[in-house]
Amino acid sequence: MKIFEIVFSPTGGTEKVSGYIADALEGEPVAVDLTDCGLGFRTVAMTKEDVAVIAVPSYGGRVPAVAVERLGMVRGNGARAVLVCAYGNRAYEDTLVELEDAAKGAGFRVIAAVSAIAEHSVVRQFAADRPDAQDAVQLAGFARKIQQKISEGDASEPAIPGNRPYKKAGGTGMVPKATKECTDCGACATACPVGAIDKDDPRRVDKKACISCMRCVAVCPHAARAVNPIMLSAATKMLSKACVDRKECELFI
Template identity: 65%
Template structure:
């Protein structure tokens, strides 16, 4: 079986969870990075016999809009799809049902869904170190169940949780800014999924284009991009109550 892993993973947590799941499947794997603003996603083509693992983070209970736009360009030709939503130990709300609708609109046939936990991209003390060894074992077990379903020729659609209409999308308003340590190397601008950073002047950020994905913070070799400490402290306080207890991964088959 040929497997295509399509992931939108600005800080690496979503890709890590998707990799753990996909590596437990039997098949040849190719990866597609939906964060790459320079890629031609219309050049990606699957066949009806292929399996796609489509992995996105949950941003405030929704799918990042840019991930949906890029997914819609893929030629899926009726390929089966496993949806994976990765969240920072709070909740994934309407993310998976929105991803289901986007995958179906693109022409995929949804056969399973996975909700996985990874380190929170903004408040990194929540779900720190996840996915961990326990998650790895659980995701491998999920992969085995999906493989068993497909091998038995069962292609029924799972009951995906979420609401239609989806909850209102809202930006976090948390835009990382350069500090005095910025060397203007341009790696942040090169890596930004939505080109919100000026490559000619990386200290200039389009706050309206920024999706608060924290990729620039994650890739900066100088640790020179930071959030407003007051806003970060407020976010930490807000999330502490809902993120402190360990959430478990879920399979929808």
Template identity: 55%
Template structure:
């Protein structure tokens, strides 16, 4: 059985994972699921895909993946980033996957549109990316078919870089119709279901799912904060970075 264990609040990570290989999805953004009840076997293959948040695995993904019973399933790790850098994401994801009982056999660093500063890596993964990822999938499959379970050398540091603070919290405009879609879909329950205009800034991880899902575009980012972020990212996001495979 092939599984996709996905933490993809805005769809970019899922798009990259789908370009590699489709499978039965286990949604790591589901805050209500009991992940300790999820058990895989040594016959299974798991594509574990997460976005890189400041060079780290999002904390909710760490906590939820760590509860899964990997059962010796072979794992292909995928970290997705918005053309800045992914730093320690793959190293951390490997450690969490091994703790959960997976056997890591490959790693991929893939590009997708930046979830906040969407001008960076806009439109990615594009057709060129998808062709590269399909080639990666063929090479990964060849390793699996050969019964090769050697662990790849993945980039990253231990100890990991310090986890940053997600300072950009979406705000709610007056045009909010209080439909509650944002509250229902928030991966960390940061939006008050009784009053979806209210967001707990301490819980919010800045994933931008609420911005993506709002049917009336009432969830927005402060333009000054966005401009500041884009300016800070500009020297780091120049040029087109490419997808990488680690076997």
């Protein structure tokens, strides 16, 4: 049996959450990076005996559209799936049900799901350093319950919260730009999940293609990409009330 970790994690928080689950499951690990626009997703195929941990961040209460598109190319072939949604301590809203529908559409059987908190990708002061040690203990314990369910051959579906139809997707978010510290090294362009940054001139960004995932900010070795400080201040103020209290993981099995 193989354990496929199928992850869309531009800034690393979602991958960290999924790792606590996938690492505790018994099987040969296989990584599938949904942020890699050069990966041949149609060649990724599973069997009924395999298990997939499918993890995405919540962007405004929805699954990133590009993650849905790429997951749809994967051939689940009846493999069991554990769904993971990571969000920045505000709310995940319809992310899990949308991911459930996408996973089933790709041929997976959903047996468990979790929503967990990870550092907010834009306003990083919210949920800073999460998932933390407390989260790790909870997620590892949940993974043991999932393993028991797998061992018992229980393929029952969990009840996952959310709305259908999903909430309306948000508009264009904040687009990071190069600062004066930029050395044109191209690390951001290479890592961009949607190819929105010009590889010949990293200072040029296709604003319509950008999904505001902040991967370019996270990978820049010179800390030379940033969002508009006025917009960042406004977002911080808007999120301050919703994100002030610590939220905990929600587990569905």
